[in-house]
Amino acid sequence: MTTDAAPLHAGFLVFPGVMALDLVGPLAVLSRVPGCRAHVVWKQAGPVTAACGLGLVADAGFRDCPPLDVLCVPGGPGVDDLLDDGDVLAFVRATAARARWVTSVCTGSLLLGAAGLLSGRRAACHWMSRDLLRAFGAEPVAERVVIDGNIVSGGGVTAGIDFGLRLAALIAGDDVAKAIQLAIEYQPEPPFDAGTPEGAGPVIAARVESDMADRQRHRAARVAAAAERQGP
Amino acid sequence: MTTDAAPLHAGFLVFPGVMALDLVGPLAVLSRVPGCRAHVVWKQAGPVTAACGLGLVADAGFRDCPPLDVLCVPGGPGVDDLLDDGDVLAFVRATAARARWVTSVCTGSLLLGAAGLLSGRRAACHWMSRDLLRAFGAEPVAERVVIDGNIVSGGGVTAGIDFGLRLAALIAGDDVAKAIQLAIEYQPEPPFDAGTPEGAGPVIAARVESDMADRQRHRAARVAAAAERQGP
Numbered sequence: 001m002t003t004d005a006a007p008l009h010a011g012f013l014v015f016p017g018v019m020a021l022d023l024v025g026p027l028a029v030l031s032r033v034p035g036c037r038a039h040v041v042w043k044q045a046g047p048v049t050a051a052c053g054l055g056l057v058a059d060a061g062f063r064d065c066p067p068l069d070v071l072c073v074p075g076g077p078g079v080d081d082l083l084d085d086g087d088v089l090a091f092v093r094a095t096a097a098r099a100r101w102v103t104s105v106c107t108g109s110l111l112l113g114a115a116g117l118l119s120g121r122r123a124a125c126h127w128m129s130r131d132l133l134r135a136f137g138a139e140p141v142a143e144r145v146v147i148d149g150n151i152v153s154g155g156g157v158t159a160g161i162d163f164g165l166r167l168a169a170l171i172a173g174d175d176v177a178k179a180i181q182l183a184i185e186y187q188p189e190p191p192f193d194a195g196t197p198e199g200a201g202p203v204i205a206a207r208v209e210s211d212m213a214d215r216q217r218h219r220a221a222r223v224a225a226a227a228e229r230q231g232p
Numbered sequence: 233m234t235t236d237a238a239p240l241h242a243g244f245l246v247f248p249g250v251m252a253l254d255l256v257g258p259l260a261v262l263s264r265v266p267g268c269r270a271h272v273v274w275k276q277a278g279p280v281t282a283a284c285g286l287g288l289v290a291d292a293g294f295r296d297c298p299p300l301d302v303l304c305v306p307g308g309p310g311v312d313d314l315l316d317d318g319d320v321l322a323f324v325r326a327t328a329a330r331a332r333w334v335t336s337v338c339t340g341s342l343l344l345g346a347a348g349l350l351s352g353r354r355a356a357c358h359w360m361s362r363d364l365l366r367a368f369g370a371e372p373v374a375e376r377v378v379i380d381g382n383i384v385s386g387g388g389v390t391a392g393i394d395f396g397l398r399l400a401a402l403i404a405g406d407d408v409a410k411a412i413q414l415a416i417e418y419q420p421e422p423p424f425d426a427g428t429p430e431g432a433g434p435v436i437a438a439r440v441e442s443d444m445a446d447r448q449r450h451r452a453a454r455v456a457a458a459a460e461r462q463g464p
Contacts, residue, residue, distance in 0.1 A: 019260070020256045020259070020260065021256050021257060021259075021260040021416065024252045024253050024256040024257075024286070025253060025256075027252070027253075027284055027286060028251070028252065028253040028284060028389065031284040031285065038284065038285055038286075040286060040287075047279065047287070047289050052259055052260060052263040052270065053263065053270060053291070054256070054259060054270075054272055054288065054289070055272075055279070055288065055289025055291065056286065056287065056288065056289070057279050057286070057287025057288070057289065059285070059287065106417075126417060127417055144419070144420075144421040145421070155417055156416065156417025157260065157415075157416040157417050157418070158393060158416050158417055158418045158419075158420065159417060161390060161420070162420060162421045162422065162423060165422065165423045165424070166423050169423060174424070175435075175436065175439075177423065177424065177426075178424045178426035178432055178436045179426075179432070179436050179439050179440050181422060181423075181424055181426040181427055181432070182426050182427065182428070182429065182431075182432040182436055182437060182440050183389075183440050183443075183444075184253065184388065184389040184390050185338075185358060185359055185387055185388025185389050185390055185391060185427055185428070186389070186420075186422050186426075186427040187376070187390075187427025187428050187431065188376075188390065188393070188394060188418075188420035188422065188427070189376040189377070189394050190394065190397065190413060190418050190419070190420065191377075191394060191397045191398050191401060191413075192397070192406065192409065192410045192413055194409075194410035194411075194413040194414050194418075195413055195414065195417055195418040195419025195420070196417070196419050197414065199414075199419065200410055200411070200413070204407065204410045204411050204414055205414060207407075207411050208411050208414050208415050211411075211415075212415075
């Protein structure tokens with residue numbers, strides 16, 4: 001158990017096509033936990049381009065990253081290409097084997113699944129990809145943050161902030177999490193009730209699903225192939 | 233007026249010590265507006281280090297950035313050093329003079345103020361620095377998103393998501409904003425009522441203010457000096 005006195009090494013996977021907000025939301029929260037040392041990790045240190053076009057800089061490579069107490073895997077369109085990437089899967093598995101907390105935001109849970117870490121586990125995911133978790137033996141859960149043992153997963157994109165605060169509370173206690181919530185002024189006022197398909201209604205939901213249809217087909221195929229490689 | 237057909241050039245100022253979430257929240261939203269071309273701008277293209285340690289890559293410099301329809305200035309501890317930076321103030325003023333929307337998140341409004349853009353205007357800011365806006369002749373407003381003419385400002389850090397969705401609705405209509413809200417699954421569930429000093433309570437608020445006391449003193453002095461340079 002990490003205390004306030006010991007450093008808490010939290011590693012955030014970054015990769016081409018990551019959803020920047022999936023990563024930056026929890027990073028903004030967890031980097032404020034006392035003693036936290038945040039690492040942004042990819043195959044090697046250096047810049048990668050997020051899905052929105054923003055360049056993010058990995059400060060550690062898989063081989064020079066210190067042992068992590070927290071592994072956080074964000075999602076994004078680029079996650080599909082990681083599902084059969086041996087280097088990435090090996091890093092995730094080896095890190096998860098010794099981390100205290102193994103976590104994901106959004107479609108990052110698909111990578112945890114592909115790494116074999118979600119078999120029989122409850123997990124969250126972006127609403128559009130949630131059911132794909134079943135291919136990895138996971139139980140998809142339509143909740144903002146799902147805690148199953150040492151696996152903590154957040155829903156789509158912005159859920160990373162709720163996820164980060166929940167995890168901060170687990171790690172350092174409610175008062176630390178509350179102080180962080182105040183520091184980042186997290187008193188959300190969504191302008192619409194449109195954050196779920198039910199709230200947004202069938203017309204808006206169909207529009208979003210239509211815009212994403214090609215990617216979702218591609219993703220479903222990649223997930224099926226990754227699950228096939230895992231075997232029964 | 234930018235239509236769906238014309239490109240919408242949205243520029244996000246990035247700088248050393250920026251609060252990454254101030255920038256990435258609205259970028260995640262606005263980059264999804266149809267026709268949006270997002271630019272991440274600093275004195276020159278290249279990496280800068282955000283307050284949390286994350287490296288962010290500017291993709292345009294002040295001199296090679298295209299004319300912007302939207303200027304967005306995020307906040308963060310690094311904003312203090314910009315308040316007397318002639319290059320930055322000149323870029324902000326020149327861009328604001330022709331942009332359709334001049335915007336800020338968190339303490340980014342202090343830079344708009346130092347650039348002389350908030351005189352007689354209502355504006356939002358991070359709760360801890362909100363009153364400093366008065367030095368620039370602005371009226372600080374304790375709201376999540378403040379719209380005064382073509383100036384749109386968001387409150388602290390996470391307010392950037394609410395801000396982004398409100399601005400997306402102004403630019404492209406409610407249905408576009410709702411679709412974006414659904415795509416980023418923005419159905420927040422803060423774990424605590426701690427996003428404002430009132431909600432968090434006096435003990436937590438005092439803790440956060442104490443942690444930030446040195447920075448706030450430094451900031452107040454920089455703001456006073458910047459306002460002094462503006463003259464009466």
